[in-house]
Amino acid sequence: MNMRSSNFHSAKEEVLSDPALMKNARYSDEFGLFDSVFHEVSDAILIVSVDLETQTPVIEDVNHQFELITGDVLNDLKERKFHTYFEAGKEGHIPTALSQAFLKRQSAIFTGKWVCRDGHKLDVEITLRPFSCKEDCSRFICVLRECDTDRQYRNEAARDIKRNLLAAMHHNFRTPLNGILGYSEVIMSEMLGPIEKEDYKNYARDIHGAGRNLLMLIDNLLDLKELETTEFELNEETFDLKDMMDKCLAEFEPDAEKNNIQLVSSFNMENGSANLNFLGDRERLSKVLISLLENSLKFTSEGDSIELAARIEQDGSLTLACNDNGAGMTAHQVAKAFSHDTHLANVYSNPTTGIGFGLAYVKKLIEQHDGDVSIVSGQNDGTQVILHLPAKRIIC
Numbered sequence: 001m002n003m004r005s006s007n008f009h010s011a012k013e014e015v016l017s018d019p020a021l022m023k024n025a026r027y028s029d030e031f032g033l034f035d036s037v038f039h040e041v042s043d044a045i046l047i048v049s050v051d052l053e054t055q056t057p058v059i060e061d062v063n064h065q066f067e068l069i070t071g072d073v074l075n076d077l078k079e080r081k082f083h084t085y086f087e088a089g090k091e092g093h094i095p096t097a098l099s100q101a102f103l104k105r106q107s108a109i110f111t112g113k114w115v116c117r118d119g120h121k122l123d124v125e126i127t128l129r130p131f132s133c134k135e136d137c138s139r140f141i142c143v144l145r146e147c148d149t150d151r152q153y154r155n156e157a158a159r160d161i162k163r164n165l166l167a168a169m170h171h172n173f174r175t176p177l178n179g180i181l182g183y184s185e186v187i188m189s190e191m192l193g194p195i196e197k198e199d200y201k202n203y204a205r206d207i208h209g210a211g212r213n214l215l216m217l218i219d220n221l222l223d224l225k226e227l228e229t230t231e232f233e234l235n236e237e238t239f240d241l242k243d244m245m246d247k248c249l250a251e252f253e254p255d256a257e258k259n260n261i262q263l264v265s266s267f268n269m270e271n272g273s274a275n276l277n278f279l280g281d282r283e284r285l286s287k288v289l290i291s292l293l294e295n296s297l298k299f300t301s302e303g304d305s306i307e308l309a310a311r312i313e314q315d316g317s318l319t320l321a322c323n324d325n326g327a328g329m330t331a332h333q334v335a336k337a338f339s340h341d342t343h344l345a346n347v348y349s350n351p352t353t354g355i356g357f358g359l360a361y362v363k364k365l366i367e368q369h370d371g372d373v374s375i376v377s378g379q380n381d382g383t384q385v386i387l388h389l390p391a392k393r394i395i396c
Contacts, residue, residue: 039063044070044144048082048128049137050102057082057094057102060139069144071117082142087113087121093314096321096386097374098128105130105138106381107331109338110374111147123147125338129331173218177211184208223284223361234281234368238395241278241318242267245308248289252297260302263293266309276310277395278318280369288362292322292385299326299383316391325382334377338363362387369393 038045044066050057059077067073072085083094094102101108108128113121127143186192187204195201242265249263256263269276289308296306307323329337337359362385363373371389 041065046077046082046142046144048140048142050140051137053136055094055099055102057098057140066144069116070114070122076117085115087115095374096313096319096388097376097384100376100384100386101128101130102138102140104376104378104381105133106376106378107329107334108374108376109334110386111372114144127335129335174215177215177218181208181211181215184211223287223365232368235283236279237282238277238279239282241276241310243275244282244286245289245310248286248293249308251290252293255297256306259297259300261297261300262305264305264307266307266311268309268311276312276318278389279393279395280389281365284365285369288365288387289320289322291362296322296324296326296383299328300324301326312394313388316394318389318391318394320387320389321384323382323384328379328381328383329375329377330379334375337375338373359385 038061041063042065045063046059046066047061048057049060059080059082062072062074062077083098086095095110095112097108097110100106107130109125110128111123111125114124115121122144123146124144125147127145129141129143130138131141132139184204184207187195188201188208190201245265245267249265252263267276293306293308300306304325307321309319309321309323311319313319359373359375366373366387366389369389370393371387374386374388375383376386377383
C-alpha cells in the first residue's frame with residue numbers, strides 16, 4: 001500500500017527539512033535517479049548507515065513522506081541512532097532482526113512500533129535492504145509501511161472464497177486419505193500375513209508417510225482458515241518450552257542424519273535454568289517450529305547445520321529463532337514474505353518440494369500469541385526466522 005498521510009497519525013502542519021542540510025553531494029552521481037525517486041514516492045523511507053566496527057545504525061537521510069507521517073524532520077533525525085525510535089529499542093537494545101541484518105548485510109522484514117515526534121506509536125512493517133558499503137560503514141534502505149493496510153480490506157472477498165474452499169477441501173480430502181493411511185498401515189504391519197518381498201513393505205511405508213504429510217498439510221490449512229476468523233481461540237496451557245523444542249528437533253533427526261546435516265539446540269536463559277515454563281498453545285507452536293525446521297532442512301546443504309535457539313531478552317521477552325545457512329531469499333522475496341497475495345512456494349518453499357504456506361501460518365499464529373515474526377535472509381547466505389514473544393507469557 002502507498003503510505004499517505006491520511007492513513008497515519010500525521011503531523012498537523014507540514015514540516016520540511018532545512019535546505020542547508022541537503023548537500024550538493026546528495027544530488028551527485030552517487031544517487032542520480034535514485035535520489036529523485038527517493039523524495040517522490042509515497043512510501044516512508046530512511047537511509048541508515050551502520051559503522052562496521054560498532055554495528056551502530058545511524059539515520060543518514062529520510063524522505064519527505066517520512067517527515068509527514070511521523071512529524072520528525074531530517075534536522076532532528078540526522079546522525080541519531082536508528083533503533084532508539086522503536087518502542088522496543090528505547091533503552092538502547094537493538095531488536096534481534098535489525099542487529100542480525102546489519103551484522104550480515106542481509107535483507108530483513110519485521111514489525112514494530114515507531115515512536116513519532118509527538119509520542120504517538122505507529123504499528124509498522126519495516127523492510128530493510130542493504131545497498132552500498134564503504135570502507136567504514138554499510139548503508140541500508142529502510143521502508144516503513146502501516147500494518148493495517150487498505151489492501152487487507154480489498155482482499156477480504158478473496159479470502160472469503162479461500163476460506164470456503166479450504167473448508168470443502170478439508171472434508172472431501174480427509175475421507176479418501178483416511179482410507180490410504182489405513183490400508184497402507186495394514187500392509188506395513190503385515191496384519192493379514194507376511195509379505196515375501198521387503199520392497200512391498202517399503203512402498204507401503206512410503207505411501208503411509210506421504211499420506212501423513214498430506215494430512216498435516218490439510219489440517220494446517222484448516223488452521224489457517226480458522227486464524228482468519230473471529231472465532232479462533234488458542235488452547236493455552238503451561239508447558240516446558242525446551243521440551244517442546246527438543247521434541248520438534250527429534251522429529252527431523254532421521255532426515256538430518258541421512259543428509260549429513262547437524263541439528264543444534266541453543267537455550268540461553270538469564271538465570272541459567274535448563275527449562276522455561278511458557279503459556280501458550282503447545283500443539284500449534286509445535287507446528288510453527290516444525291514448519292520452520294522443515295523449510296530449513298529442504299534448503300540446507302549436506303554438511304551444514306540448522307540451529308533452533310531460545311533466549312530471554314533484556315526486557316524479559318522471549319526470542320525463538322530458527323537459523324540455517326541454506327539457499328536463503330533475495331531482497332525482493334524477503335519484502336514479499338508476509339504478503340497475503342504471495343504464494344509462499346515462491347518465497348521460502350521450493351515449488352517442487354514446498355507446501356507453500358509455512359510463513360503465513362507462522363506469522364498469524366505468533367500474532368495470536370501477542371508476538372511478532374521477523375525474517376533476516378540473504379541469497380545463498382541462509383535465513384533466520386525470529387519469533388518474538390512477550391514476557392507476560394513466561395511463567396516463573
